[in-house]
Amino acid sequence: MRDFRSARVREIPPSGIRKFFDIAQEMEDVISLGVGEPDYDTPWNVREAAISSIEKGYTAYTSNSGLNELRDEISVYQKERFGVDYNPKNEVLVTTGASEALDITIRTVVNPGDEVLVAEPAYIAYCSGVILSGGVPVYVPCPAKENFRLTPDSLMEKITPKSKALLCNFPNNPSGGVMTVDDYRAIADIIVDHDLLLISDEIYNEITYEGMPSSAACVEELRERTVIINGFSKAYSMTGWRIGYICAPEEIAAAALKIHQYVMLSAPTMSQYAAIEAVKNGWDARNEMVREYNIRRNLFVNGMRRAGLECHMPKGAIYAFPSVESTGLSDQEFAERLLKEKHIAVVPGSIFGPSGTNHLRCCYAISRDNLVTAIERIEEFVNEL
Numbered sequence: 001m002r003d004f005r006s007a008r009v010r011e012i013p014p015s016g017i018r019k020f021f022d023i024a025q026e027m028e029d030v031i032s033l034g035v036g037e038p039d040y041d042t043p044w045n046v047r048e049a050a051i052s053s054i055e056k057g058y059t060a061y062t063s064n065s066g067l068n069e070l071r072d073e074i075s076v077y078q079k080e081r082f083g084v085d086y087n088p089k090n091e092v093l094v095t096t097g098a099s100e101a102l103d104i105t106i107r108t109v110v111n112p113g114d115e116v117l118v119a120e121p122a123y124i125a126y127c128s129g130v131i132l133s134g135g136v137p138v139y140v141p142c143p144a145k146e147n148f149r150l151t152p153d154s155l156m157e158k159i160t161p162k163s164k165a166l167l168c169n170f171p172n173n174p175s176g177g178v179m180t181v182d183d184y185r186a187i188a189d190i191i192v193d194h195d196l197l198l199i200s201d202e203i204y205n206e207i208t209y210e211g212m213p214s215s216a217a218c219v220e221e222l223r224e225r226t227v228i229i230n231g232f233s234k235a236y237s238m239t240g241w242r243i244g245y246i247c248a249p250e251e252i253a254a255a256a257l258k259i260h261q262y263v264m265l266s267a268p269t270m271s272q273y274a275a276i277e278a279v280k281n282g283w284d285a286r287n288e289m290v291r292e293y294n295i296r297r298n299l300f301v302n303g304m305r306r307a308g309l310e311c312h313m314p315k316g317a318i319y320a321f322p323s324v325e326s327t328g329l330s331d332q333e334f335a336e337r338l339l340k341e342k343h344i345a346v347v348p349g350s351i352f353g354p355s356g357t358n359h360l361r362c363c364y365a366i367s368r369d370n371l372v373t374a375i376e377r378i379e380e381f382v383n384e385l
Helices: 007-011 016-025 044-055 068-082 097-109 125-132 152-158 181-193 220-225 250-263 269-281 283-306 331-342 368-384
Strands: 092-095 115-120 136-141 163-169 197-201 226-231 244-247 360-363
Touching (some): 007 125, 097 163, 097 197, 136 152, 181 220, 331 360
Parallel strands (some): 115 136, 115 163, 163 197
Antiparallel strands (some): 092 244, 226 244
């Protein structure tokens, strides 16, 4: 019997993140630093808003674009937080998670053969999404020596006549690197001169530890050629609610809406009501969570350095990205042996691109007690090598 799978599906690999998570689930006494998810419950007032919407019978489809009130609140948030105006009627689209927002944005702009520049290390869905759309992903390195930032020189080296878009994610998963407004300004002329679209995944923007978060759309020259991907999963601990959004120029937002109408119709209604409450009244819970993650970040990074592993201090997101090069093991070997011998699950950095080689993605969104135990076991493992 012939293979009925499409060539594009055959080309993309299964999730390297889930591989280690699935193995860890079958073992006892495993502490997982593998899956990137806040360990806080969704704030109670946000849950109440969803419960109330169900009790009132608000369970039908909403507008394809999302509830008017939610789009209004997203527009207010973008204006007050980043100083960027988006018309809630035609420049804001509510999606089923930031993952759908990313998928339909890529499909909106990519033709077969188009090159999409992907700042890496990068979340594994980016290149796969480009491939599934018929595009060609091209890695743009953001190495540790640049604090995992995207620099003008790195970007220029990868641009070709086929380049159509630049896809980046800051604060970065997996490295925790960030881009300031000045960093975005430094690449703005290149993006404009080469007529690129910037797809900026800012899902971790509200988990920033030093100063205010920044947005690519803050830069005036980039506003009309930037698609902002964001959502509620990370900032408000709402991963299972599947609620995200796109902010984009009207032409692109309208095109993305067409795909959204066919594949999703609308985001979950009760999740939209929860999101309204989150963006209006979820700040205290968010601030408390980020303060705690800052403590865990410092605890983990200092622990890795004490164990003899070079480790960049992440300025955002919920990940540390220590290097294991000094141990003589590859990141894959280190992760496999650490899981087998010490029951600590981490993700090999190489699955996120060449700049992640010899690194490990470690999510510190776990309890302090478990984090301390994980640090102790990693230190033991390194000392026993």
